Amino acid sequence: MVATTEILADLVKQVGGDRVEASSLVPAGGDPHSYEPTPADAKRVAKAEVTFTNHLLLEPQALIKTIDANAAKDAPNVSLAEAAESYGANVIPLVEDIGLDVLWLGLRVRGSGKARGATRTSSVQLTATKVDGPGQLVAYLTESLGQPDRYFDSTDGLNADDSTTLPPAAHTHLNWAFTKPGVYHLTLEGKLDHGGGKPLQPLGKGTFTFAVGVEPRNVKPADGGTATVLGDGHTDLTVDLDSGQVFAYSDAQQVGAAQSAVPAGKVVIDVPNRALETVPDDPRFAFLGSAGSQVHQLPQAVLGKHVHGEIDPHLWEDVANAKAYVQLMRDTLITADPDGKQTYQDNTAGYLRELDQLDEYVRSKLALIPRDRRQMITTHDAFGYLAEAYGMTVAGFVVPNPAQEPSVEQVRKLSETIRNLKVPAVFIEPNLAQRASVLTQVAHDQKVRVCSIYGDSFDDKARSYVAMMRHNADELLLCLGEAK
Numbered sequence: 451m452v453a454t455t456e457i458l459a460d461l462v463k464q465v466g467g468d469r470v471e472a473s474s475l476v477p478a479g480g481d482p483h484s485y486e487p488t489p490a491d492a493k494r495v496a497k498a499e500v501t502f503t504n505h506l507l508l509e510p511q512a513l514i515k516t517i518d519a520n521a522a523k524d525a526p527n528v529s530l531a532e533a534a535e536s537y538g539a540n541v542i543p544l545v546e547d548i549g550l551d552v553l554w555l556g557l558r559v560r561g562s563g564k565a566r567g568a569t570r571t572s573s574v575q576l577t578a579t580k581v582d583g584p585g586q587l588v589a590y591l592t593e594s595l596g597q598p599d600r601y602f603d604s605t606d607g608l609n610a611d612d613s614t615t616l617p618p619a620a621h622t623h624l625n626w627a628f629t630k631p632g633v634y635h636l637t638l639e640g641k642l643d644h645g646g647g648k649p650l651q652p653l654g655k656g657t658f659t660f661a662v663g664v665e666p667r668n669v670k671p672a673d674g675g676t677a678t679v680l681g682d683g684h685t686d687l688t689v690d691l692d693s694g695q696v697f698a699y700s701d702a703q704q705v706g707a708a709q710s711a712v713p714a715g716k717v718v719i720d721v722p723n724r725a726l727e728t729v730p731d732d733p734r735f736a737f738l739g740s741a742g743s744q745v746h747q748l749p750q751a752v753l754g755k756h757v758h759g760e761i762d763p764h765l766w767e768d769v770a771n772a773k774a775y776v777q778l779m780r781d782t783l784i785t786a787d788p789d790g791k792q793t794y795q796d797n798t799a800g801y802l803r804e805l806d807q808l809d810e811y812v813r814s815k816l817a818l819i820p821r822d823r824r825q826m827i828t829t830h831d832a833f834g835y836l837a838e839a840y841g842m843t844v845a846g847f848v849v850p851n852p853a854q855e856p857s858v859e860q861v862r863k864l865s866e867t868i869r870n871l872k873v874p875a876v877f878i879e880p881n882l883a884q885r886a887s888v889l890t891q892v893a894h895d896q897k898v899r900v901c902s903i904y905g906d907s908f909d910d911k912a913r914s915y916v917a918m919m920r921h922n923a924d925e926l927l928l929c930l931g932e933a934k
Contacts, residue, residue: 452472452474453475455508457915458474458530458775459472459474460908461776462502464776465779469783475495486512487512491513495517496521499525500786502528503530505531507620511617514570531761534774540768540771541765544761552682553681556621556624557687558688559574559618559689562691566651574615575615575640576687576689577610577612577640578602578612583634584631586629587626588737600737629738631663632662633659638696639655654689658687659671663721663722666719673713681722685719766915768840772805780797819930819931823874824841825842827867828846828889842926875901875929879907880902
């Protein structure tokens with residue numbers, strides 16, 4: 451049988467013992483968020499008697515599609531994070547808190563679309579069908595190596611290429627650039643793609659208004675009524691897969707509050723003059739204009755392709771959730787292999803006792819950290835469950851761009867967080883160490899320790915889930931506890 455990650459494969463081995471041969475599709479030390487499946491992976495899935503994924507958009511959709519397209523029809527194919535709730539798993543929202551001095555604008559698909567026949571391998575196509583304004587509008591993503599990927603680009607006219615796709619219940623970040631100040635209108639249309647060559651199913655469309663370098667309160671929205679001006683916090687231009695509606699899903703009216711829907715026709719998005727940026731002297735960005743010229747741009751905030759859902763998928767960082775996974779795996783294996791029922795039950799009972807001991811170990815270790823020092827700054831946002839379960843706080847995280855020098859703004863914000871909270875250490879995941887230049891630089895500048903913590907994968911020092919969680923507890927106490 452196969453699982454998508456090393457962590458899940460280890461849990462399966464603990465339940466299955468000698469009766470199962472479990473392996474991970476994502477290789478040792480790999481990043482499950484960005485792993486690209488190979489033809490060999492498809493063959494492994496086809497031969498597997500059981501397949502376990504985490505899902506909740508932990509894995510890229512390409513990997514999920516490979517699994518669902520190749521798994522035998524009579525073989526269990528289990529999405530653990532979703533199904534484990536019935537076994538007592540606790541799920542929490544994925545909260546992104548990156549302070550920008552302009553609006554953070556992305557794209558989102560809400561809803562499951564089950565009534566429309568959508569599955570986890572379906573996707574929603576978002577197409578820019580009309581743009582008008584005094585200049586050009588380009589919505590693009592800066593990939594992890596600094597390469598731009600244009601989603602919507604009016605500089606060469608709009609056509610079918612001015613589209614992007616997202617899985618159900620997913621969100622992504624973009625840059626939004628405008629070549630001249632003034633008022634712009636962007637019409638977005640959504641269509642559901644079931645795959646398999648089936649025709650696209652129309653959803654809704656809506657027109658958003660942008661006030662670029664002009665007073666937004668003087669700008670009429672697309673419906674001509676009273677405008678809702680969005681200028682701070684986090685907003686996504688959204689297609690609802692259940693209702694078909696297109697709207698802005700925003701916390702901009704009360705930053706830090708839960709996001710709420712604002713109809714597209716009532717929205718005016720503020721792109722202020724402080725959003726002016728200089729076009730780099732790099733031929734890859736020539737679509738923005740000549741090098742040295744200026745454009746108004748809302749930044750994508752987190753560099754690199756970063757598609758995720760509304761629920762934090764890293765459930766295993768709370769040992770109680772790992773217990774739910776294990777019980778779900780037990781029942782799945784019994785269904786697939788009834789003759790092994792007693793073995794699976796006995797192995798699970800013994801492992802659950804071990805996980806109870808692990809939970810108490812983690813809890814007791816972290817309880818020794820003074821409350822004012824329980825602040826975690828990490829390489830990526832993977833530790834919300836650990837924080838909630840064991841009384842810690844995620845004070846900050848970075849998803850760095852490995853091809854560029856850290857920006858002044860990134861360094862400033864992290865430096866202020868460390869200085870203001872008197873954080874004694876930051877934590878880097880071993881498999882992301884080569885991409886943690888921002889966090890490492892800030893730690894050195896602020897003269898705080900750089901320590902290690904495991905999020906999504908193992909390494910040679912931690913080859914099991916229990917070893918990984920014990921290390922995390924020991925390292926957090928060592929690096930955040932009272933100075934000796």
